[in-house]
Amino acid sequence: xxxxxxxxxxxxxxxxxxxxxxxxxxxxxxxxxxxxxxxxxxxxxxxxxxxxxxxxxxxxxxxxxxxxxxxxxxxxxxxxxxxxxxxxxxxxxxxxxxxxxxxxxxxxxxxxxxxxxxxxxxxxxxxxxxxxxxxxxxxxxxxxxxxxxxxxxxxxxxxxxxxxxxxxxxxxxxxxxxxxxxxxxxxxxxxxxxxxxxxxxxxxxxxxxxxxxxxxxxxxxxxxxxxxxxxxxxxxxxxxx
Amino acid sequence: xxxxxxxxxxxxxxxxxxxxxxxxxxxxxxxxxxxxxxxxxxxxxxxxxxxxxxxxxxxxxxxxxxxxxxxxxxxxxxxxxxxxxxxxxxxxxxxxxxxxxxxxxxxxxxxxxxxxxxxxxxxxxxxxxxxxxxxxxxxxxxxxxxxxxxxxxxxxxxxxxxxxxxxxxxxxxxxxxxxxxxxxxxxxxxxxxxxxxxxxxxxxxxxxxxxxxxxxxxxxxxxxxxxxxxxxxxxxxxxx
Ligand SMILES: Nc1ncnc2c1ncn2[C@@H]1O[C@H](COP(=O)(O)OP(=O)(O)OP(=O)(O)O)[C@@H](O)[C@H]1O
Ligand SMILES: [Mg+2]
Numbered sequence: 001x002x003x004x005x006x007x008x009x010x011x012x013x014x015x016x017x018x019x020x021x022x023x024x025x026x027x028x029x030x031x032x033x034x035x036x037x038x039x040x041x042x043x044x045x046x047x048x049x050x051x052x053x054x055x056x057x058x059x060x061x062x063x064x065x066x067x068x069x070x071x072x073x074x075x076x077x078x079x080x081x082x083x084x085x086x087x088x089x090x091x092x093x094x095x096x097x098x099x100x101x102x103x104x105x106x107x108x109x110x111x112x113x114x115x116x117x118x119x120x121x122x123x124x125x126x127x128x129x130x131x132x133x134x135x136x137x138x139x140x141x142x143x144x145x146x147x148x149x150x151x152x153x154x155x156x157x158x159x160x161x162x163x164x165x166x167x168x169x170x171x172x173x174x175x176x177x178x179x180x181x182x183x184x185x186x187x188x189x190x191x192x193x194x195x196x197x198x199x200x201x202x203x204x205x206x207x208x209x210x211x212x213x214x215x216x217x218x219x220x221x222x223x224x225x226x227x228x229x230x231x232x233x234x235x236x237x238x239x240x241x
Numbered sequence: 242x243x244x245x246x247x248x249x250x251x252x253x254x255x256x257x258x259x260x261x262x263x264x265x266x267x268x269x270x271x272x273x274x275x276x277x278x279x280x281x282x283x284x285x286x287x288x289x290x291x292x293x294x295x296x297x298x299x300x301x302x303x304x305x306x307x308x309x310x311x312x313x314x315x316x317x318x319x320x321x322x323x324x325x326x327x328x329x330x331x332x333x334x335x336x337x338x339x340x341x342x343x344x345x346x347x348x349x350x351x352x353x354x355x356x357x358x359x360x361x362x363x364x365x366x367x368x369x370x371x372x373x374x375x376x377x378x379x380x381x382x383x384x385x386x387x388x389x390x391x392x393x394x395x396x397x398x399x400x401x402x403x404x405x406x407x408x409x410x411x412x413x414x415x416x417x418x419x420x421x422x423x424x425x426x427x428x429x430x431x432x433x434x435x436x437x438x439x440x441x442x443x444x445x446x447x448x449x450x451x452x453x454x455x456x457x458x459x460x461x462x463x464x465x466x467x468x469x470x471x472x473x474x475x476x477x478x479x480x481x
Contacts, residue, residue: 140327144387147289148342148394149318158345162332241331241374 006210013211016202020212023198024219030115030186030194031179037115038122038175043161045127046134060127067124073185076117080189083108111193114186118179125175126168133168134160166239173231177224184220195219242267243398243431248287248297250280257283259453260297265431267397270424271458272440273433275450276476281433284450285400288431289313289320302397318346321391322400326407328387329375335362336371339390347394361389365419381412385419392423399423401432437481441465449473 048060067075084107091098137160145155165172184196191197199216203209243265250258257280265271273281286292288299290306290313299306301316330338339358343349349357362368365385375383384404391399401420405413417439424430424443434440440447441461448458449472457464457473468474 138327140324141330143286143291144324144328144330147291147317147320147322148390149314149346150342151314154345158341159330166332239332241333241376 008211009208010211012206012208013215016212017215019198019202020195020216020219023193023195024223026111026193027180027183027195027220028223030111030118030183031176034115034118034122034179035176037119038126038179039172041119041123042126042130045123046130049127049131063120064124064127067121068128072118072121072182073188075121076114076185076189079117079120080108080110080113083113110186110189110191113189114183114191114194118182121182122175122179125178126172129168129171129175130164133164136167137163169231169235169239173228176227176231180223180227181220242300242302243288243429244300245284245288246298246300248284248294248299250283250287250292250294257453258287258294261453261455262297263448263455263458265398265429267429268427269445270428270430270432270443272444272447272461273431273450274435274437274440274447274476274480279450280453281450282402285322285402285431285433288400289317289322314346318394319397320400321388321394321396321398323384323387323391323402323404325403326380326383328390329378329383331375334372334374335367335378335386338375338386339393342390343393357393358389361393362386364392364422365389366415379412380408381415384408384416388416388419388423397429399428399430401430401434403433403435406435435480437465437477449476451476 045060045063048056049064051057051060087098090096141159141163142155145159146152150158183191183194186194187196187200192201195216199212203212206212243263245261245263248258248261249256261280261284263271273284275281283292287294288301288306290311294307298308301320304311304316306313306316330341333341336355336358339362340351340354343354343357344351359368359371362371365388367382367386367389370378370382370386375386378386387404388399404420405416408416413436417436420430420432420439421443432440432444444461446458447461447464448455449464449468449470450456451472457468457470459469463469464473465477468477
């Protein structure tokens with residue numbers, strides 16, 4: 001039923017602002033960490049997808065396909081419920097006593113589930129982005145590096161990667177914003193310390209649904225804008241050539 | 242000394258080198274001339290192991306380039322190579338372009354590397370461009386930077402692959418001058434070029450390449466004035 005007598009009470013919402021900003025910090029932390037992991041794994045997946053060793057290609061393909069073509073929420077679920085299930089299976093198959101190792105296999109912390117889930121998603125998307133970026137670096141650059149005596153790893157790290165990052169900086173920024181917004185699905189695995197989690201708890205306590213979620217949305221918006229603006233500044237500093 | 246012995250190489254079904262043999266003595270400048278697609282670039286890339294070969298062998302100071310145990314990264318420090326274009330690393334300044342391998346490959350300190358690089362860059366007339374990115378350089382300046390960058394590694398050999406072909410005519414001279422200087426200083430060089438006058442002037446010997454084979458090799462006077470092979474004469478007639 002519509003509550004037509006709903007009146008706005010912004011004071012209450014604004015009093016909760018410090019708590020919500022604290023939540024925003026957790027949100028940002030998850031997003032940044034999941035991006036860092038996503039970038040490293042994304043580069044490895046992009047390389048694996050071109051590998052000569054077929055199983056490596058299959059592995060990368062599977063990862064990228066799942067990350068890009070299933071809901072991010074399911075990916076977080078799969079990690080939240082899937083990892084304990086796999087561990088239990090391992091325990092029963094191989095007779096490993098996780099409890100003796102101090103690991104509670106029936107429970108995965110929701111913070112880590114969200115972080116790992118979003119990192120999984122980021123890595124899949126970024127891998128495809130990076131593959132495109134690598135193609136934008138002419139093979140002559142590797143040739144020039146190798147002929148100066150750089151080994152394969154250094155040629156890639158010092159010559160190819162920096163040029164690739166320039167080519168993909170804009171889509172990478174988009175992925176970062178996307179990661180920030182994705183953290184809100186943590187609510188489905190009981191994450192209550194991030195911006196959405198805190199907002200939901202305040203809502204449950206006060207029923208000022210509109211005020212709290214409007215304020216949260218505004219905070220998400222500002223963070224996203226700061227990230228995009230910051231990225232533009234970094235790009236300007238980094239890619240002067 | 243670089244010894245190329247009966248080297249064959251194919252890309253798929255296309256045989257590009259069909260039994261190339263040639264020896265380059267230390268201190269010698271050998272120019273390689275010949276038509277487009279005859280395999281000149283491929284041969285240079287085989288010499289420093291950038292391309293594998295199918296049969297035959299290449300020895301650099303007695304080390305077999307394509308033997309399984311050969312440390313190619315180490316071998317390549319002795320062989321500088323400059324390509325037709327896209328040599329410069331666009332994300333690094335002229336100075337960084339020149340010092341990167343000194344620091345990461347040879348393990349020199351930043352000060353040491355800077356000193357070596359500045360000396361080489363001044364030598365090729367780029368002393369005032371140290372902090373500039375390659376995109377701000379002319380084609381001729383980029384090629385001179387590539388030469389300085391290779392020389393900074395103190396190679397025993399320098400290979401040039403049509404380094405002036407992509408340049409505007411008015412920029413060709415400055416790059417040839419740099420190579421002339423190097424030849425005079427006694428550098429052992431293999432120069433793939435379309436600049437016949439230059440080949441004639443600086444080379445001890447000129448090799449004529451056609452269809453994956455060296456048809457004739459000898460002193461410039463022989464090649465340019467009294468070629469023994471009709472193919473050589475026909476080629477020279479078409480380019481001179
Ligand atoms: N990586 C490659 N894969 C397949 N074919 C190649 C490759 N590199 C060169 N070729 C072919 O090998 C032949 C010889 O090429 P190469 O570049 O060595 O000739 P070139 O004598 O240097 O010619 P140019 O004067 O045009 O530079 C050409 O037909 C070329 O298309
Ligand atoms: Mg060529």
